Amino acid sequence: MHIEVISSVNEARADRFTHRTAIVIDVLRATSTMITALQAGAVSIYPVETVLEARTLQRQGYMLAGERFCRKIPGFELGNSPNDFTPEVVQGRRIVLTTTNGTRAVHKAMRADFVLSAALLNATACAKAAIELRRDVVLLCAGCHDDFALEDGLCAGLIIDRLKALSSSSVGIDDFGTAMLGLYHSSKECVAERLTASSSGKRLIKMGFGRDIESCAQLDTSGIVPKLQGDMIIVG
Ligand SMILES: O=C(O)[C@H](CS(=O)(=O)O)OP(=O)(O)O
Ligand SMILES: [Mg+2]
Numbered sequence: 001m002h003i004e005v006i007s008s009v010n011e012a013r014a015d016r017f018t019h020r021t022a023i024v025i026d027v028l029r030a031t032s033t034m035i036t037a038l039q040a041g042a043v044s045i046y047p048v049e050t051v052l053e054a055r056t057l058q059r060q061g062y063m064l065a066g067e068r069f070c071r072k073i074p075g076f077e078l079g080n081s082p083n084d085f086t087p088e089v090v091q092g093r094r095i096v097l098t099t100t101n102g103t104r105a106v107h108k109a110m111r112a113d114f115v116l117s118a119a120l121l122n123a124t125a126c127a128k129a130a131i132e133l134r135r136d137v138v139l140l141c142a143g144c145h146d147d148f149a150l151e152d153g154l155c156a157g158l159i160i161d162r163l164k165a166l167s168s169s170s171v172g173i174d175d176f177g178t179a180m181l182g183l184y185h186s187s188k189e190c191v192a193e194r195l196t197a198s199s200s201g202k203r204l205i206k207m208g209f210g211r212d213i214e215s216c217a218q219l220d221t222s223g224i225v226p227k228l229q230g231d232m233i234i235v236g
Contacts, residue, residue: 001169005180008143020136023118033080033097033099035224035226037097045226055075065080067100070204078090114135115228116236125223131166141153158188
């Protein structure tokens, strides 16, 4: 198995995904939110790039969720805080999600044979699912506004660590992936601190979303692996 890591959406050329399994990572907060929503019983998540597309789907019974500048979009039922996606709120619902980076990243990865969503919450489950799909793997760090985001790179390193431990075949890693594996190994005793000190973490704290960082910093608390099927993300 060969593993490549793409540092941000900006670097995500379509040809990097062909014949591969793509793992999209947006720890703060979109992919953590997707995992939490599906864990809480949401039926599906429809990732869209614009607020207008989301509003159009509201008439078809979708629950609208997402953020701009970290805050809930006016008229939407939910923002991008994983803690708001409780069973009471989302069980049985079809959700449309639009966020600044994460949902854009899912769209960039759509050329892949399979598209999975990962965060710290489901890293090991996601690595296992990727191994079962028997393709080379490309990890797409969503990043922030086209730049690399530390929390996504750290999670990529964690998933590479798990892929290496669990794969029965030999594993080759590109240079950026090797660097992210090193980042994970040097951070594993202080994951929450790394998230808090990251640019995205500082921004979320400033905006009053510090509690979300605590939730997103949990390792392997979920066995849910969101998987793209057509336009929808469902439990894989
Ligand atoms: O809602 C979030 O945490 C971010 C917003 S921003 O890019 O940090 O302003 O969006 P996401 O798509 O989850 O990275
Ligand atoms: Mg992010």
